[in-house]
Amino acid sequence: MKRRTFLTAAVAGTAALGTATSVAPATAASQPRAASDPGLLRTWFEATYRSLTAMTTDLGLAADKIDVSGAGTPVPSPQTSPTNIGCGLWSTVAAAGLGVISPSVMHQRLERTLTAVEGLERAHGFWFNWYDPHDGSVLTSWPETGDPVRPFLSTVDNAWLVTGLRIAADADPELRPRIARLLADADWSYYYTPYDPADPVAGPGQLRGGFWPDKPGRGEPTGHHYGALNTEPRMASYLGIADGSLPAEHYWHLFRTLLPGMGQEQQPEGAYVTLDGVRVWQGHYTYRGRKLVPTWGGSMFEALMVPLFVPEPEWSPQSWGVTHQRYVRSQIEHGLIEEKYGYWGFSPASIPEGGYREYGVDAIGMQEDGYNSLGVVTPHASFLALPYAATDAMANLTALARDFGAYDDRYGFRDSVDTATGRVSDFVLALDQGMIAAAIAQQLHPGLLQRPFRTGGFRSRVRPLLGKEHFSL
Template structure:
């Protein structure tokens, strides 16, 4: 298949994911005032600016608990850096900062990224945001940090760099040079029809570079954020197009999972695909792994899946959000909805989601 038409074909091949017509909810909330949304964004971007070091990288967090000025953390990751890049472009697009301010910020970050140690064209999971050195000990505890290349975290940095190149064309040659050696096949295990467990045609979670040891797991679930790496690799030609069809809409019906899926087998582009779905609140939906909003909706912030594939991604994104709303407001009666992994005020990181919308038996 022509790679330029891959994603369109993925949409027209929507029989492999089609879930039927969208049913409008009985009551639809009034649209949020765009001025309020812009206020939220402006406040969020102020935190991004406060977390950006003089070196040009966004830190992982900022400590507001002390009596003095906020304290930036030592560590940063590829995802943090990518978020800083696309947030800066968005800030200029919304008029929160001037274009000249955007150019200066992007240039500083790209210069910092050029200095970061890489392996196989990709970035390690943790750096010192203040000087770009690789973290070998965790700040505050001294625990050793093994050097690790994460496929999904690298996807977010590559996404941020591509957005920066589009927003600031003068930076494109430098960004192209940075990305020239990023080959997604490094994370890929080719499909082996004789042994699809060992050769699933999927991306591994990552590789520890001190031993060149890959993770034992692959990212198998389609409706999760690692599909961003899949899109990037298919688009640049380093991954085969049939990789898309080897990711799972649900686990196979004979495997243990959150609920027994409905559906059946279809053949798309010569690949036999289990066209599975879950049912939640009477709606067919393609689940994520843990039932979180982030897994389902991070990718369509950058890839217009719902436009390219309205009968497939368009339907499931809509129903997934309705499922989050129904769970938060009606089933659990929390009074709020939209659950994703996040940092918590007590310090640390916890995973949140809606069990019924995720494949994992214990959910998030």
């Protein structure tokens, strides 16, 4: 399950972008419009956190996934990533903040994970993309196939581990000095290609997808940069701008849409504006009469994972706040009206029959051959929608649980559901359960996981940028 390859493919003309039993279910739209029920959300959180606990090895690292289809205790998978580890950290903080575990248990679990993270091999201050969660060794062959794995330093995966570490430091003052020592080496300029006005393709002012560090010097970079603004890698951009390792102008060199005339899903409308001395194409797409800033592939987590932590809608209510709201409405209407699945919420997840792939709404992604929904609904996408459409999200999740058995009290929601066949994934994934845990925490205890992203460089450097943002919506 080599996830997140979906943002790494370079395409012609956009090198700088980066980039069971059949059932007849009632539609979610036809069900009573359930309110955001705190008791139900807490029950769902407790089950979700049990799954993350089950995924965590004796070493203290959250594995990539577990198979929850059997009656026995699931076995954590033999691989993990920095993202998975970060998910485990912030989910433990959320569990303590919601009173599911005690502060002492939180400290014990965070300290165990931190000790493991301190022992992981790194390069250039960053963590490799795949480790054995049982002993912490860097993976050089893929456990499921034996295929070789070339150790890689991923920009986006390191961003989510750093996010988890910052949340842990905020929640547990005793661990702050150790975490500070770790993060002192994580200099985001390692991934950055400065802007070159003479050659903005070679020098786009953006972050590389990552590096293979087995070559002399900085290592071998990916052939692409992360150029789309409304995608998950903007968390790395925010972290670097906040700590001063990236210039603030980097934010303005990211694409709201690709430029007019470049190959993309639709020709954008908008206008050029100058912000902080940078000429910015403030483009937008239109979907079902609704103007919005697209993602790269059209999936939910590209747009809505970051604001679980960085309060984009609050700091930029007329820009980020508007496009997030419209993005959610577009996903809802795609599932219920355009495709008439009866359910909605499309984001990369397990294939119900096995494997992994990207799901999304093609029309709200820039990639010409974008992600398709294919009738596969991913529960974590509905949880990401809670801040923007709580009633719709609760109704959709309740229907998935009722009509497909997509939820159980042991480990929460399964990773995906094929609404045409009724097949439910056998797996839960740390990434997706981590998003669910963070989304529920934000709904029940607003700001709980956002505290470290409201102070320091986030307040002094990132917030002013978002305040200047003015999408052409």
